[in-house]
Structures are given as C-alpha cells and as structure tokens.
Amino acid sequence: MEKLRFHQVHTPLFALLFFLLQFSSLQFLSMADYSLPDKYFINCGSATNVYNGQRNFIGDLNSSDSTSNSISFTGQKRVAIESNLSSTASPLYQTARVFLHNASYEFDIDTNGIYFVRLHFFAFSSPSTPTNLSTALFDVWTSGFSLLRNFTAKNSSDSPIIKEFLLSILNPGKFKVYFVPRGSSFAFVNAIEVFHAPDNLIDDTARHVTAAGSTSNSTGVLSKALHTIYRINVGGPKVTPENDTLLRNWVPDSDYIYNPDKAKHVDQSSSPSYNPAYASQYTAPAIVYQTAQMMDINSTRQADFFNLTWGFNVSRNARHLVRVHFCDIVGASANVLRFNLYIYSRFSTVIDSYDYVVLLNIPFYDKFVVDSDDSGTMNISIGPRNDSSEIKAYLNGLEIMEILETSGSVPTVSGPKNKHVLLVVVSVLGGLVLICILAVGFFLVFKCRKQKSVENSDWSPIPVFGVGSTHSRATERTINGSTPPNFNLALKVPLAEILSATNNFDTRLLIGKGGFGNVYRGTFRNSQKIAVKRSEPGSNQGFPEFQTEIMVLSKIRHRHLVSLIGYCEERSEMILVYEFMEKGTLKDHLYASDVPRLSWKQRLEICIGAARGLQYLHKGSAGGIIHRDVKSTNILLDEHYVAKVADFGLSKTGPLDDTHVSTIVKGTFGYLDPEYIRSQQLTEKSDVYAFGVVLLEVLCARPAINAMLSGKQVNLAEWAMLCKKEGSLEEIVDPSLKGQIDPNSQRRFIETAEKCLQEFSADRPTMDDVVWDLEYALQLQQTAMRREPHEDSAVDGFAGLSLPNGQRFPSFSITMDGNDMPVMMDDGSYVKECDVFTQMKIDDAR
Known part of the structure; x- marks a missing residue:
C-alpha cells in the first residue's frame, strides 16, 4: 500500500479530524479478520x-x-x-x-x-x-x-x-x-x-538500493522466498513467540550496535496507536514500538553530530529485504523531527514521520531491497539533520531477510521400488544371471576382506614408480587394492600441461620454497595464471600432506581460501596447482623491504579476510576442518589484496564440537598452541591461538620467532603480552603505522589478539567472535577517518589502554641431552629449540 503524504496540511484540528476518520475506517477494514491458524x-x-x-x-x-x-x-x-x-x-x-x-x-x-x-x-x-x-x-x-x-x-x-x-x-x-x-x-x-500469514504483511514493491548507493523501484518481492536473517527489537528486550502476534522472535540490538555509549534507551508504557495504513499489530508487536534507541546528545545546538550504527553479517553479493520500524516516542510534538537513515553509508534517505503519519506514537515502517557488497557486513545508521527543529534520531526495530531466487527443479524423491520388475527379470534370465550375480558377490566379498587385512591406517604407504613411468600413484594404489579416498579424479592435470605452463620448471619462474617443495609461477594455454607446488621428484616424503591437500580443497570453495585448480601424480611427481596470488604472502608485505608497506586499514581488511576463511573451515564446511598451520606465510594476497588462507597439508577433518582430536603435534614454532603442545589434543582453538600470533605480526611487523633478539624477545607472543602488561606495547608497534591507527581501533585489535592467545583453549574466542571483533575494529578505524575536526578525539591510544591483565604465557622449549639442535625458522634464521620451547619435543613442526 502506498504511503499517504500530507505536506499541504497544516491545521492541527483538520489533521486530527482527518486522522480519526481514517483510523476508524481502516482499522475496521484491515487485518481484523485475520486470526492465527491452527495448522500446520x-x-x-x-x-x-x-x-x-x-x-x-x-x-x-x-x-x-x-x-x-x-x-x-x-x-x-x-x-x-x-x-x-x-x-x-x-x-x-x-x-x-x-x-x-x-x-x-x-x-x-x-x-x-x-x-x-x-x-x-x-x-x-x-x-x-x-x-x-x-x-x-x-x-x-x-x-x-x-x-x-x-x-x-x-x-x-x-x-x-x-x-x-x-x-x-x-x-x-x-x-x-x-x-x-x-x-x-x-x-x-x-x-x-x-x-x-496476513495478506498485507509483505509489500511486493520496495526501493532498490545498490551496493554503490544508487536507487530505483523494485517489484516482485512476493515472487521470491524470504529467509529471515535478523529481527531486532532496537532498544528493547527479547521478544519471544509467546509475546508476538505472529509467533516471531525479536532479539535486542546490544550485539549489533557499534557505539552503544552514544545511544540512549527510550521506552514508554502506553501502547502504540496502530494505523493499518502504515503498520499493524502484525507488522511488529507493540513492545517493539514502545522501545527505541535514540541519539544521546544534549538539547543544545552546539552538540556534536554523530550517527548511531548497527552492523550485521550478511551473505556477500546477495539481495536482502530490509524493513526499518519507527514510532515517534521521542519527539516533543508531531511534524518537528527529521533525521537521516543510512544504508552502507552510501545511501541515505530522510525519515520524517509527518510523511507517513500526522501524530506521535503511531507506528510506521519503510522497506528497501538492498544489494549487499563484498564486505559481508551491512551497516544501518541513523543521524541528525540541520534542517530539523530537534537534533534527534531514533530507531525502534529492524528486519533483514535474504531474498532467495528460484533454484530450478526440486530434487527427486525416491518412492517405493517396483518389486514386480525384479521378478520378471529373474524369470526371463533364469539361473544363468543368478549364477553370475552370486559369482560376482563372492568375488567382491573376498576382495574386500583382502583389502581390510592390509589396511592399517587411513593413508597407507605407497610404493613409488621409477622416473619415466607413465603410471600414477593413484593407479599404483588401485592395483594394490586400496584407492585413495576422496581423490577427485576430475581435478587431475596432465604432466605435459604443467611442464608447458612452467617452461619445464624454469628456475626463473621459481617464486618460493616451502616444506613440501618448490613453488613456480605458470600460465596455462588459456592464459590462466597458476601457482605450481612441486615436491622433490622421486621422493615419497610429504605424500600424506599431498593427499590431505587434495581431499580438503577439492570439497570446499570460499572467497578467502586459496582454490585448488588441479593435481598431478605422474612419473613419481607430486604436483599441486593453485590459483595464482599476485601479491604473494602476508609475511612479504610485513617484513620485505622491496614491497609497499600496508596501511592499517589494509591490514585490518586482510586479517578479517583470513579470519573469515578460518571461520568457514571451522563451521561452514562438511564436518569441520582444523587448519593446524596458520601463519603469515600461509595467508596469501591476490591482486586486490584480498586475503586467502593456503596450505592445507597438515589439516585435520572431522566434526568439530567440544571434543578434541588426539594427534602428534604438528605446526610451526612460534604459532603452536601451548595447550596442544602439552596435551597433544587438537581443537579448532589451536588455529585461534596461531591466528592471535598472526595478529601480533600484523601490528608489530616482526616474525613470530626471531632468534637474533635476546631472551624474552625471541617469542613474539610472549614478548608482546609482557609489553602490554608493562604498558610498553607501543614501543614494538610497526613504526610505519605511527599516526595511522585510531586508538579505539587499536585497542579492540589488541584485545582480540590477547583473547586469542589465552593459555587455555576454553578461554579463547571462536573464529566467529574474532571476525566480529576485527570488523568492529575496522568500523572504529573508518569512523575515525570520517571524523570531522570538531568531533571528539581520543588521547593517545596506549595512554588510555585499559585491558584486563592476562597471564604471561610460559616459554615452551626442548631441553636436549646433548648439543642443542638448531631449528630453521620461517625467516631463514636459526634458533635453538631450548631458546623457544621447554616442555616437550615436537616431531613434525615445520
């Protein structure tokens, strides 16, 4: 129903009479005939x-x-x-x-x-x-x-x-x-x-807001399916189905508002005066319109302007129906309060209750079809206007529904099988077919038993063919009766294609070297750029990692995970082919002198991207995946500096819950979870700990382990937490960031790192929480960048830093009986194990 406007009406008495007549008629004709059905x-x-x-x-x-x-x-x-x-x-x-x-x-x-x-x-x-x-x-x-x-x-x-x-x-x-x-x-x-549901609950038309902020009219909303993502009672308590007219849940906004100290709760005891022309009791229950968040400012015109902002995680590059609910319970009188509503800070519209209703305490709402951008976060804000007689803005409720497009035909549901068909077949073919079936059955049973007798683990050792063999390792394993599970044969790439793409592994195309082998840049014949990871030819070392990488990456796809294009295992080769990451590793951009230094905003966006990749591994993939080797060299950057997590050779797959996986400790010194080292019990929180070390690397631009430093400074995690405790953390922040970081953004970032580095896994956040905290840090940074000269400016970020005192983490090293063996670190330096860890030996750290 179109909104009625009354710009030309100025006489209060006439407005009141008009409203009363309108209300009495529409209230009777609206949804009064609707009652909650009893099915299904x-x-x-x-x-x-x-x-x-x-x-x-x-x-x-x-x-x-x-x-x-x-x-x-x-x-x-x-x-x-x-x-x-x-x-x-x-x-x-x-x-x-x-x-x-x-x-x-x-x-x-x-x-x-x-x-x-x-x-x-x-x-x-x-x-x-x-x-x-x-x-x-x-x-x-x-x-x-x-x-x-x-x-x-x-x-x-x-x-x-x-x-x-x-x-x-x-x-x-x-x-x-x-x-x-x-x-x-x-x-x-x-x-x-x-x-x-009530017939007029959802409008078929709405204003369409693109990710760039442009607008147009959108129709056909009712032809789509709507998936409710958020339903927020702004400024009010949780509303359960028992207290909602349509059995809905409404949650408080406390988990979504960015600047709660700038907001003021408003509520009133009297019930709203519904006018079904604008909103009904089924649009939202009375308690939603009886509470609100309002800008907490002085009534003087000298008060600083600011916006109240709420942030929501949404699907990227999707469309959402956004409904914003208002009921003027804050204005002194009708037709005086005007303020701005913002979506993504790129679109704004004026909210003037007089455009919708003519009196206070009458609910109304507006609706928008919003294209989400690539950030994965939708921001909704309200802010004041200069042309309003009252410097106020408020919001009562908010709904976000993802719009689902049609998805083709529905899946086939298998019905009861026709047993008569089997009887006819058996009667026609007779005993010959029956004998063949029995023979095949006995053969398969015998073969399965033979396989089980030689299988002692998930990944059995595989003999390697000599150089020049055209057989593959998968072929050899099949011949021996144990085909590698989850090997996606559709991803196999002929060796000839890889040789052509890399010019026979030309050393001039060598771009890196890792624990698995050399990494080359290449280009397929269709001009697709690739990265080729090649193990040492003829070596069987690293084959479990090779298989794990294929098994994991062949079944997952995510914007912040490096994509596996294919693999090759011909002629004793173990080769993995990935999408090419133009900007290299995060480590390169933190330490290398020949690449541009990253700004603080770039670093935050990279951390958020990597965190989202780990979040998907932990919660969004089939059965859950623990990466087990999170570090700055395994976070790669594409041409647009979008972060992608790489190297899944040490990953563990399976259901992730409150339980753990007992396993031999693997990973990289400096990033290893101390609880994992002691107990050998792996959980997803081990990735969280390692990511906390990465956050410190990003802030301080120094390696996780630096053997060239003395004593307590060798281990970054220990050193940073000690400096933080002593109030000297500012001294080890990357000097190139001085003057760039908003103190509030820095404070939230450090808090996040500290929470990740808690000694006990139960005290660490999930990656869901880490993503939220980092996005909040980015929001604080962006808000600071947009701050006007007259707005508040915080004092030095470290002077006002008040974080809870965390435990100092013990040093984990190995005490050797003879000469201490040096361990090669990621930066090419060596460090004695006794200088880094002290409680146990780790066999498979890399």
Whole structure:
C-alpha cells in the first residue's frame, strides 16, 4: 500500500479530524479478520502433541489427529528417534525425524497467500541412532526454492536453531518441503511450522538500493522466498513467540550496535496507536514500538553530530529485504523531527514521520531491497539533520531477510521400488544371471576382506614408480587394492600441461620454497595464471600432506581460501596447482623491504579476510576442518589484496564440537598452541591461538620467532603480552603505522589478539567472535577517518589502554641431552629449540 503524504496540511484540528476518520475506517477494514491458524504445527518423530507458546504441535505419528492426517511423507528410510536429554528440555526438541535418503513432508494448502515456513533443528545424541545429529549435512528445498544448502545443525550454544522463511503460495493444493542428505550423510528435523500469514504483511514493491548507493523501484518481492536473517527489537528486550502476534522472535540490538555509549534507551508504557495504513499489530508487536534507541546528545545546538550504527553479517553479493520500524516516542510534538537513515553509508534517505503519519506514537515502517557488497557486513545508521527543529534520531526495530531466487527443479524423491520388475527379470534370465550375480558377490566379498587385512591406517604407504613411468600413484594404489579416498579424479592435470605452463620448471619462474617443495609461477594455454607446488621428484616424503591437500580443497570453495585448480601424480611427481596470488604472502608485505608497506586499514581488511576463511573451515564446511598451520606465510594476497588462507597439508577433518582430536603435534614454532603442545589434543582453538600470533605480526611487523633478539624477545607472543602488561606495547608497534591507527581501533585489535592467545583453549574466542571483533575494529578505524575536526578525539591510544591483565604465557622449549639442535625458522634464521620451547619435543613442526 502506498504511503499517504500530507505536506499541504497544516491545521492541527483538520489533521486530527482527518486522522480519526481514517483510523476508524481502516482499522475496521484491515487485518481484523485475520486470526492465527491452527495448522500446520508438527512435532516430528513423535506420536505426542506438544503445546508450545500459543501453538499446539501435533505429533506426526498421531494418526488420530485430523491435522496429522492432512500431511504425508514421501521417501524411504524415515526414522523417528528420541533423545536421551533430561525431562527439563522442551519436549518439542526431544524427538526428531531422520531421513537417510531424499524425502519430503507434504501439506494440503487450501488458501493462497503468504505463508510462514519455520524449521526447528536441535542436534541431540540418541541411543536410537549411531551418530550425533550435529554430524548431519543436508539441503532443504521447497517448490522452486533451495531454502538451505550444506546445512548442519552444529551449535555451540546448546539451543535450537530455527530457520524462518516467508513464501507466496499461489496455487492451493499440495505443498512439499524436501529434505535432501548430502553425500553419505543424513537429514533431520525436530519440528515444522507452515501457516498462513496476513495478506498485507509483505509489500511486493520496495526501493532498490545498490551496493554503490544508487536507487530505483523494485517489484516482485512476493515472487521470491524470504529467509529471515535478523529481527531486532532496537532498544528493547527479547521478544519471544509467546509475546508476538505472529509467533516471531525479536532479539535486542546490544550485539549489533557499534557505539552503544552514544545511544540512549527510550521506552514508554502506553501502547502504540496502530494505523493499518502504515503498520499493524502484525507488522511488529507493540513492545517493539514502545522501545527505541535514540541519539544521546544534549538539547543544545552546539552538540556534536554523530550517527548511531548497527552492523550485521550478511551473505556477500546477495539481495536482502530490509524493513526499518519507527514510532515517534521521542519527539516533543508531531511534524518537528527529521533525521537521516543510512544504508552502507552510501545511501541515505530522510525519515520524517509527518510523511507517513500526522501524530506521535503511531507506528510506521519503510522497506528497501538492498544489494549487499563484498564486505559481508551491512551497516544501518541513523543521524541528525540541520534542517530539523530537534537534533534527534531514533530507531525502534529492524528486519533483514535474504531474498532467495528460484533454484530450478526440486530434487527427486525416491518412492517405493517396483518389486514386480525384479521378478520378471529373474524369470526371463533364469539361473544363468543368478549364477553370475552370486559369482560376482563372492568375488567382491573376498576382495574386500583382502583389502581390510592390509589396511592399517587411513593413508597407507605407497610404493613409488621409477622416473619415466607413465603410471600414477593413484593407479599404483588401485592395483594394490586400496584407492585413495576422496581423490577427485576430475581435478587431475596432465604432466605435459604443467611442464608447458612452467617452461619445464624454469628456475626463473621459481617464486618460493616451502616444506613440501618448490613453488613456480605458470600460465596455462588459456592464459590462466597458476601457482605450481612441486615436491622433490622421486621422493615419497610429504605424500600424506599431498593427499590431505587434495581431499580438503577439492570439497570446499570460499572467497578467502586459496582454490585448488588441479593435481598431478605422474612419473613419481607430486604436483599441486593453485590459483595464482599476485601479491604473494602476508609475511612479504610485513617484513620485505622491496614491497609497499600496508596501511592499517589494509591490514585490518586482510586479517578479517583470513579470519573469515578460518571461520568457514571451522563451521561452514562438511564436518569441520582444523587448519593446524596458520601463519603469515600461509595467508596469501591476490591482486586486490584480498586475503586467502593456503596450505592445507597438515589439516585435520572431522566434526568439530567440544571434543578434541588426539594427534602428534604438528605446526610451526612460534604459532603452536601451548595447550596442544602439552596435551597433544587438537581443537579448532589451536588455529585461534596461531591466528592471535598472526595478529601480533600484523601490528608489530616482526616474525613470530626471531632468534637474533635476546631472551624474552625471541617469542613474539610472549614478548608482546609482557609489553602490554608493562604498558610498553607501543614501543614494538610497526613504526610505519605511527599516526595511522585510531586508538579505539587499536585497542579492540589488541584485545582480540590477547583473547586469542589465552593459555587455555576454553578461554579463547571462536573464529566467529574474532571476525566480529576485527570488523568492529575496522568500523572504529573508518569512523575515525570520517571524523570531522570538531568531533571528539581520543588521547593517545596506549595512554588510555585499559585491558584486563592476562597471564604471561610460559616459554615452551626442548631441553636436549646433548648439543642443542638448531631449528630453521620461517625467516631463514636459526634458533635453538631450548631458546623457544621447554616442555616437550615436537616431531613434525615445520
């Protein structure tokens, strides 16, 4: 519905009469006829009904209930399981339905319109299933839309995951929700909600805001699926489904506001006066419009101007429907308050309640289709205007929904197989086919037993063919009966192509050397630039790393992870082919004298990019991956200085939860997690520790280990934390950064590094937290760069630095019985192991 404007109305009495007439008519004709439906609310995998906050969830095994009779399952091997949780857990999350193959729920829809689809996931362990539900990896589809892809219900906060979607169902009839396991995994769901929403809840039109800030009109919103990402009660408390008109969750804004000290909570006890022409009780509940965040400034005109900003992690290069909610509970009177709303700081629009409503305390909202940029963060801000009689700005609520485009045909769901076909085949072919089948079966059983008898580990040693052999290592392993698992044959690159691309490994194209071998620059015949990592010919050293690299990189893709183009294992060669990274390693740009020095903003963006890559490894990939060798030489930069994590030869794959993996200590001196060294128990927090060392490298521009320095200064992590404790950290900051860093940005950056370097892994943040903190540090830096001369300027960053005192980390070295053996460090220098570590020997550090 278009907004009504009243620019020409100035008589308060006329405005009041007009409003009362309008309100009385529209209020009656609006959504008054809508009532919350009683279907479909499904308790999956159970015969018990559960009443949960205005909703009666019907057990999908309860055949006596009329609602359950109107849904059906399609697909094979459905399993209903029960948890071993205590009775204190919600009954809704004590059962689940598990799908071992493609399957679907089918609902009878008798009315077209907008529908809420909510899927509840809670990963519990069960005696009924051999694995924890947190290991499930699957997709969820509905007609024409892929709702979830590569979804896993792993959740560090022991609470359910609720995914909400809004879809338009235009043709009454059968509506299906498909669950599609990935690979050999499975799918599950604890509860499902499918119910009709008020017809005017979502507008089909909105202003389109591009990433560059330009605008146009956008239509067809209702033809897409909307995935709710954020629903924020700005300045107010959490709102649970029990207190929302449409059973929604609204969370406080405290985790998203950048400058909370500049904000002031506002609330009022009286209920808002809804006018359905602008917003109704179904747009947002009253409590959202009764609370707000307002600029906390003096009433004098001399007050400094500033913006209140909220930041949200969103999908990159995607479209989002953004709805901003307002209710003027801060103005002295109507038609006096005007302020700016900003999206990404590149688009702004004026919010004037008089453009929407004519009195105070009347809710209204505006909506935008926003193209997210490549940063992965969407910023929403409010700020004052000079032409307003009141220097104020406020915000009551905010919703961000990702717009899902159509995704083609839905997956095929396997139905019951036709047994009669098998009988006909057997009767026609007779005993001959049966004999052949039995013979093949015996052969396969015998072969499998033979394989198992010689397999003692995941990666068995492989004999190497002599130089000149055209056979591959994979071929040899196949001949011996044990094909390497997860080897993606589609990535194989002929040796002849690599020789052509590198001019027969011309030494003039040599760009680096690592633990695996030499790295060459090359160019394929299609002009694609590549980096070629070649092991020593004929050597079998490093083959486990070679296999691990292929196994890991062949199944993941991410903007901040170096992409594997292919591999070659012909003629005793082990060769990996990657995308070429124009700017080299992060280390080069921190220490090398022949490359430009990075600005502080560039360093922050690089750290954020690398952190996002590790975040994806830990939480976004199949089963979870621990990198195990995070360091500045394994963070590469492309031509635009976009950071990408590289070198996955030491990675460990598998489910990442609160458990650990016992393993031989591997990694690089100076970056090794002290807890990992002592216990040999690897967790994702070992990567967090190493990344904390990288953060210090970025700040101080010195290696993690520098044997040329004396005593306590050898180990960067120990030295920096000691300086921080003594208040002298400023002395070791990279001199080229002097005068560049905003004190608040620097303070947040140091706090983040310190948290990563905590001695015990349980005290360290997750990479999710690290990404958030670094993005906040970048926001503080950018805000400082935009600061006007009259605005506040903080004193020296270190003078005001007040960080919690952290433990000094013990030195970890090796005490040798004879002469101390030197260890070669990343920078080419040598250091005695006893100068660096003191508690145990590490066999595979590199």
